[in-house]
Amino acid sequence: MTSNIDLVINFTYVISAALFIFGLKLLGHPSSARKGNLVSAVAMLLAIVVTLLDNNIVNFQWIAIAMLAGGVVGFFAARLVAMTDMPEMVSLLNGVGGLASVFVAWATIQSGAGLTAFILIVTFLALLIGGVTFSGSIVAWAKLSERITGRAVTFSGQAIVNVIIVLAIVATGYAFVAQPDFALSSAEVLYVALALSLLFGIMLVLPIGGADMPVVISLLNSYSGLAACAAGFALQNNILIVAGSLVGASGIILTNIMCKAMNRSLSNVLFSGFMAVHKSDMVIEGEVKPLSADDAFYVLEAAQSVVVIPGYGMAVAQAQHVMKELQIQLEENDCEVAYAIHPVAGRMPGHMNVLLAEADVSYEHLFEMDDINKRIENFDVAMVIGANDVVNPAAREMKGSPIYGMPVINADLAKNVFVLKRGMASGFAGIDNPLFFKPNTRMIFGDAKETLSSIVRQFND
Amino acid sequence: MEAIYLLFILLLSIFVGFELIQKVPATLHTPLMSGANAISGITVVGALALAGDETLGEYAMYLGAFAVFLATINVVGGYLVTDRMLAMFKKKQ
Numbered sequence: 001m002t003s004n005i006d007l008v009i010n011f012t013y014v015i016s017a018a019l020f021i022f023g024l025k026l027l028g029h030p031s032s033a034r035k036g037n038l039v040s041a042v043a044m045l046l047a048i049v050v051t052l053l054d055n056n057i058v059n060f061q062w063i064a065i066a067m068l069a070g071g072v073v074g075f076f077a078a079r080l081v082a083m084t085d086m087p088e089m090v091s092l093l094n095g096v097g098g099l100a101s102v103f104v105a106w107a108t109i110q111s112g113a114g115l116t117a118f119i120l121i122v123t124f125l126a127l128l129i130g131g132v133t134f135s136g137s138i139v140a141w142a143k144l145s146e147r148i149t150g151r152a153v154t155f156s157g158q159a160i161v162n163v164i165i166v167l168a169i170v171a172t173g174y175a176f177v178a179q180p181d182f183a184l185s186s187a188e189v190l191y192v193a194l195a196l197s198l199l200f201g202i203m204l205v206l207p208i209g210g211a212d213m214p215v216v217i218s219l220l221n222s223y224s225g226l227a228a229c230a231a232g233f234a235l236q237n238n239i240l241i242v243a244g245s246l247v248g249a250s251g252i253i254l255t256n257i258m259c260k261a262m263n264r265s266l267s268n269v270l271f272s273g274f275m276a277v278h279k280s281d282m283v284i285e286g287e288v289k290p291l292s293a294d295d296a297f298y299v300l301e302a303a304q305s306v307v308v309i310p311g312y313g314m315a316v317a318q319a320q321h322v323m324k325e326l327q328i329q330l331e332e333n334d335c336e337v338a339y340a341i342h343p344v345a346g347r348m349p350g351h352m353n354v355l356l357a358e359a360d361v362s363y364e365h366l367f368e369m370d371d372i373n374k375r376i377e378n379f380d381v382a383m384v385i386g387a388n389d390v391v392n393p394a395a396r397e398m399k400g401s402p403i404y405g406m407p408v409i410n411a412d413l414a415k416n417v418f419v420l421k422r423g424m425a426s427g428f429a430g431i432d433n434p435l436f437f438k439p440n441t442r443m444i445f446g447d448a449k450e451t452l453s454s455i456v457r458q459f460n461d
Numbered sequence: 462m463e464a465i466y467l468l469f470i471l472l473l474s475i476f477v478g479f480e481l482i483q484k485v486p487a488t489l490h491t492p493l494m495s496g497a498n499a500i501s502g503i504t505v506v507g508a509l510a511l512a513g514d515e516t517l518g519e520y521a522m523y524l525g526a527f528a529v530f531l532a533t534i535n536v537v538g539g540y541l542v543t544d545r546m547l548a549m550f551k552k553k554q
Contacts (some may be wrong), residue, residue, distance in 0.1 A: 017474075020500060024481045027496055033489055034547040037496050042539045044503065047492045048536075051506045057513030062526035066512065070533025077534070078541030083549075089542060097535045100504045103528035104511065108526055111517035204480060221494050233467055236505045239483045242474045243503035249478025254490060260549060343487055350490030359550040363488050366551060421518050444551045 005055055012050040013239040019043030020243055024250070036093045047239050083358040084315060086219065087348040089440050091141040094220045099135025101126050101227035102194065108234050109190060121175045124193065128169065130227040132204065133198025139205040140213065144347055150210035162203055169196050182269050208270065211312075212390065213347040215269045222251020254349050261343035261369075263395075263406040286437030288424065291444050293451045296418055297458035300326075303380035303416075305336040307372060309409050310352045311345045313386015313421070317448040320359040321384065326452055327361065329459035338379075339365050340372035340409050342390035371411050382414035384435075385448050385454035386421070392433045417441040420448040492546045499539025505532035 020043045026036025057063070105126040107117070115123075133422045142148045172193040208216050225247025232240025246247065259266050300306065308327075316321060327337045343354045353366060378383070384391050391411040394401040411417050412435050421438060421443060435441055444451050478488030485493050511517060 021477055021481065024496075024500075027489065027493055028481070028485045030486070030488055030550045031552065033492060033550065034544065037492070037499075037540060037543045037547055040496060040500060044500070044536055044540070045508050047503065048509070051509050051514075054510060054513070056516070057509060059513050059515050059522065062522060063509060063512050063529055065535050066526045070530040071537045074534040074537030074539075075541060078489040078538045078545065081542065083546070086495075086542075086546070087539075090491070090495050090498065093495065093535055093539055093542075096538075097498060097501045097504065100502070100508065100528045100531035100535060103524050103531065104504055105519045105530060107508075107511040107517070107524035111511065111514075111521040124476075218494065221498060221501075224498060225517075226502045228501045229503055230473065231507050233464075233471075235510065236463060236467065237507050237510075238467075238470055238506050240503055241470050243500050245471050245474040246478040246481070247497045247501040249475045252494065253479060253482045254494065257487075257490075295499050341487065343490075348491060349494060350487060350492070353488045353547075354491045354546055356475050357546070357551070360549075360551065362552055363550050366488055368487050395515035 002171060003055065005053055009050050009054060010138070010238065016043045016047040016050075016239055018243040019046070020246060024246060043208060053122050077222060085145075086320065087213065087346075087351060088141050088144045088353055090348060091137045091220065092223045093142060093219060094217070095134045095137030095141065097224035098130045098220075098227050100135060101130030101224075102134060102197075103229045104231045105130060105234060106190065106194075107418055108231075115180060115182075117177055119234055119236075121173075121182055122230050124173050124176050126230035126234050127193060128173075129223055129230055131194055132201035132313045133220055133223040133227055134203045135198040135201030136178075136216070136223070137201075139194065139202050140216050140220060141178050143210065143337055144213060145329060152209040153206040158203070158207065162200075165196060165200050165203060169193070169200065172196060195342050198367060199217075204270070211344070212262075212269050212348065214344050214349050214351070215255055215262075215266070215346045218258055219253050219266075220251075222248050222255060225249075225251055229305035245459070258301075258344055261407060265404070286434075286439070288436055289442050290444035293444060293446075293454040294378065296442070296444055296451075297455045299416060299418075300330065300335075300381060300455065301333065301459070303330075303335050305338070305379045306330055306374065306381045306383060307338045307340050307344075307379045307411075307414065309340045309342070309382060309384045309386025309387050309391055310356070311342075311385065311390060312351075313388075314387070314448060315346060315351065315355055317386060319385060319420075319448040319452055320355045320454060322357040322449055322452040324356075324361055327365075333459070337365065338372065340367055340368055340369065340376075342369050342387070342409055345387055345390050368409060369409050378411045379414045381416045381418060382411040384411055384417065384419045384421075385452075388421075388433055391435055393438075394432075394434050398434065411435060412441065415440065418444055419445050420446075420451050421445065488550070492543050492550075495539055495546065496543040499536055499543060502532045502535030502539055505529055505536055509531050
């Protein structure tokens with residue numbers, strides 16, 4: 001028997017779902033993206049307000065406190081976070097979303113009302129995915145903020161430990177669904193399931209190294225949606241399923257794009273930490289030719305076109321603002337400046353784009369890898385700022401290199417290549433970069449921010 | 462039958478999601494992710510039903526209220542931070 005109120009609520013959910021879809025559609029272009037985000041926020045507000053009309057909701061005291069507290073925390077977190085800390089922020093938000101699903105699942109079990117086998121299965125899934133999302137995101141956050149090492153953490157027997165965890169999760173899941181009376185009467189099964197899912201999340205992310213973070217963040221993003229989706233099944237709530245699966249799908253697509261950009265499969269990214277480190281016995285011929293910032297200035301002053309290829313090192317050196325200053329100087333000098341962004345440059349999808357947007361670089365100056373590769377030979381100078389593996393020509397020309405086959409920006413094909421780098425350490429992948437030894441490459445050693453500032457000073461003089 | 466009907470919704474939404482997101486340019490990947498994250502805060506709707514229903518018992522209500530708290534952080538934080546980022550994406554003057 002459906003009451004009129006339920007009808008109103010569910011009809012509003014339909015409108016809400018349409019607005020979410022419309023909002024995501026608008027998010028597809030930079031000029032309409034802000035509006036899209038707003039449309040999606042309106043959809044959320046609508047869904048929340050109409051839910052409060054539900055006849056079953058009689059006690060508003062805790063709801064008011066919880067929403068106020070959550071709103072304040074969310075508001076200040078969003079206002080105060082530095083743009084450079086965005087990968088950490090996104091990880092934390094993923095984690096919080098996962099934890100919310102855990103508590104929804106827990107409350108559903110605790111309420112004990114109308115728990116069929118189907119509802120028990122999906123509730124267990126919500127608990128599991130939510131738990132993995134939460135602990136995985138916390139580990140990702142700790143890695144990104146360098147509270148723990150960013151390198152892959154492995155120990156012997158890790159694979160066996162993981163198999164045991166998975167088997168234990170399956171066993172608790174079985175106990176949950178097949179023996180609900182036992183599972184529900186003793187809270188221990190719930191705690192064990194929760195502990196196992198948290199442990200599994202930690203074990204999933206620990207063996208993944210810093211440069212693979214874009215994949216992990218996208219994947220956790222997807223999980224946070226799938227957890228909401230599973231919670232929707234548990235509560236038989238349509239809007240949770242629709243919104244959750246939209247997020248799940250978006251995360252899966254991003255994960256796929258990131259994996260393709262590294263020419264690796266998802267399982268390779270997730271489990272490569274367990275494999276033996278690839279030792280390459282290939283020797284790269286040639287010598288490294290250093291260049292001073294002063295000499296770089298003379299080349300840049302004469303250049304007609306410059307392509308900038310940023311990487312995680314630019315984020316670390318905080319060099320985006322001074323790069324924008326250099327861009328202005330170059331453009332006043334009638335030089336075309338383009339930025340080439342590799343999909344996995346940085347620590348999350350679109351990391352470089354956010355940093356450059358913060359420095360006021362117009363998105364029309366930013367080009368994707370394929371666009372720039374078509375015309376890279378025409379550029380007088382390619383400036384590689386803190387990027388390494390994403391410009392490694394070994395991916396193109398050295399069969400047997402661990403990154404062979406990965407799509408890279410062909411910086412080495414530009415007329416001149418400047419590599420701004422702290423020292424000669426190899427990139428995350430631990431492989432030498434033949435780019436540094438090419439005849440048209442000059443290495444400008446030192447902090448990228450200082451190097452760029454001194455070039456800008458030269459332009460000003 | 463209810464389960465099948467819900468699976469239908471799931472299936473169709475996933476396909477819509479795939480279609481929508483495939484067209485998003487790389488420039489917008491970070492705001493897309495944080496915006497999608499805000500949407501995953503939809504859990505708040507489910508949490509509200511649990512937090513306000515006295516028939517479910519006090520314990521379930523407290524757990525539900527905590528879920529409301531967490532999901533609200535997700536919603537408010539997610540939308541605001543996405544808006545902050547998107548405000549920075551500018552065209553050429």
